[in-house]
Amino acid sequence: MRIIGSRFSPEAHCLRDFANRNGIPYRWLDLETDEEAEFLLRQFNVPASATPIVMDSEGTWYSNPSLGDIGACMGMVSRMDEGEVHDLVVVGAGPAGLAAAVYAASEGLEVLAAESLAPGGQAGTSTLIDNYLGFPAGISGAELTRDALIQAQKFGARVTVPCTVRSLGIEGGERIATLTDGTRLRARCVLIATGVTYRKLDVPNFSDFENAGIYYVATEREAQLCRGEEVVVVGGGNSAGQAIVHLAKYARRVHVVIRKDDLGGNMSRYLVDRVEGLENVVVHRGCAVSGLEGARHLQAVRVRNGATGLQTLQTSSLFLFIGADAKTDWLRGCVELDRKGFVLTGPDLPPGIADTDHWRSIGRAPFLLETSLPGVFAAGDVRSASVKRCASAVGEGAMAVSFVHAHIARPA
Template sequence: MSAAEHKQSAVHETPDRYGAFPRLTPEQLEDLAGHGERRRTAEGQVLYREGEPFREFLAILSGTVEILHDLGGPDERTVAVHGPGRFLGELGLLEGQTAFNTAVVREAGEVLAVPVERQRTLVGRDPVLGDLILRAYLCRRYLLIGLGAGFRIMGSCYSPDTLRLREFAARNRLPHRWVDLEKDKEAEALLRRFSIRPEETPVVIWKGERVLRNPSNAELARLIGLPAPSPEAGRCDVMVVGAGPAGLAAAVYGASDGLTTVTVDAVATGGQAGTSSRIENYLGFPSGISGGELIERAVLQAHKFGARLMVPAQVSALTPQDDEYVVTFADGSRVRAAAVVLASGVWYRRLEVPGIDRLEGVSVYYAATVHEAGLCQADPVAVVGGGNSAGQAALFLANHASRVHLVVRGGDLNADMSRYLVDQVEPHPKIEVLLHSEVRRASGEEKLESLLVEDNASGEHRELRVAALFVFIGARPHTEWLRGVLALDEKGFVLTGADAQAAADPTRWDLLGRGPLLLETTLPGVFAAGDVRSGSVKRVASATGEGAMAIRLVHEHRGKTGNLVRSAGP
């Protein structure tokens, strides 16, 4: 296509898809005008550039703007074209990340520019405008992920470090594309172009010019603009370990109550809930909500109240010191906290069968997100598990795979799966439910090709030809670093309340004149919420409630008199 033809085609506005490109009303533009300035634009002007932080929220008053990926590079392509009334940017603008594409003026006109910090405040204060912008930005983020925009991860499918980087990018919902060193045709050209030796992979290629050789998760996070732990020692009122639903709820309620609140997570915000394709029984969302959208909303809410979120930040030790606690990170940095909320969640258990080890991350997965579903294309897949996570995954994958085999060890789908999911799974034309069934062997050379499944009632065997396996067979808690520090149950979950009191050192509590509060552990001022807590319900709603409740109990611990909100009178 010639430059003239390209310019002519570029000015045609991209149709709105799924609410990704809505138009602001004249009233909304007028309200925004009071917080920013009108600015003339010139043809060819770059309004923001890929790889650089957003500085302004831009609404188009006249003219057109083209959104491009890899501007000037070999993979340059148009993502969208916007005209008057539309606004620019994507999720990174609200979350402090760098831009994943470039905005170029194609027809001169005028824009309304609002500083980013002021725009973040407006999104939090105006529910109508905030919801419109947030939904559009979430849609744009998933559009970019589907296009394979953003950075590239080039490496072997057999490399654990490649798997680590891909998981980090997927769990943080970061636009990226994986270039398979063994199979992708462009891999060899990229190796030559950037003078990369195969043994130096995996590498991350950013903006088509910068190369990070086998970066750590923290190095990749800094490249994208995710907030990393501060190297200098600091202090906070509440340290929240884990950024799933329980941790984010604690962050929101802690910060909104005026406590200096820091929330950290070793991998990503969202925990296991963030990988859920659809949550349909969460109060207030009758049509359901994806785990990613629920978590992004919670992250923005936590930022709104001033909570600090740091990812990735691996906590390695918790040490009592002068009625407070020193939290030590894997990189050696430390933060002192008056109270701690443990909300580190769980990891899904691995399926231990012959042949599966070398296929993990290649075609055996422990999450079913857009990333994994995109790798399945139209192939048949299998899901192992009989709980809600397995049911949600089966329904989601049925939209991508040609067939979904749901392998359930028990004899009744109702035993561990919510009725609303059973009612969708059982009649689904693309889902086959195999009860009394267990996987005995995984086969395949470079990727999964088949599974040997045994009927544990009859002893009969059956071979399933599948291209991918998704495993949801229970979970184990993130508590290895807490052994010897506070009391855990036999499975490693944290004891709280009455259970903690039975295991606590009475001399420690006699000085306080009380026993552990409802969610308090065997250490005063250290609370546990969500899936990591012994006896928890393992539901998003209950985890959120416990995160909020933990902050109420933090106040009681700090003040020794109950809630900070006191009734009037003497």
């Protein structure tokens, strides 16, 4: 497969990201520099305006294709049997979903995992996960994902990519997960493991610097990279506070950009005191990032303050702690969500849930990881009040499988 486009095109970036993360072999031909790109476009009569394109070995090309189109082009998309009733449909194949697939399949359940982008989820994008039990030297997200996927498939789980679930419901005692192409998957149980997306900055060239100077975590590894340098942290919550304290041990100076005039607005007092006691931390209050600069890698961050105007901070590392949103738009009206859109489970469900028709008909209260719909579970970052960590997601995914067994053993 060949991907032809401009290296400056976000759509081309998206296609390459999909291919990279799914281990699809391809050749990248850059319109800006590669003569072969122009030659091929002329040979196959492709107008430059149609790029980026994906071209298969036969020369059939797709203009700015959807991920589903590439999946089809690569033979990745398998036909779903709408007549089959799965023991477990897992929505999302990040650490929580993959763990559930491994445990469910290894314990004899028939399991299908639907993943919209690439197995591994957020963890798959991490260059080094260094707090995962059993890996003292850390493990890359790509490696962890690859091994987990092999393990799930070894036990017979099916992991389908790209495959997005757009709605969920119960019909006649079966759970129905409907895909974006309208296919209806029937299941005895469903696990929601769709994770979160970290919020990004609303600046024009943001995507140019993703994976090129922008970070969402500040572990030992990122901190070491910043040794002796100036770094910028955006956000004023506790996760920002912890990151600032950690980064300040290595960086020459830590610039903290907050919208409010006071650090204490969203940060615990003990962290505020620690941050304010650090000599190499400068807090830019009442500010917002208005632009990013750099060639291939981030080189500077523009910060705007209503009163004092624009300031440019020279840095190659920008840490964002501006929150994360649950990927649950597709679940509104299907299961109970908390105020921020995370899925409520077990004891966190509204009181009196056990008195509703669904629950009365099966004669029990929701299990710990069960949502407001019987037989529908949630695990990992998408679950309300969960610990947003790789190990916790894996643990919850594994734990959910024991509830799946219990639900299937005691049907309505």
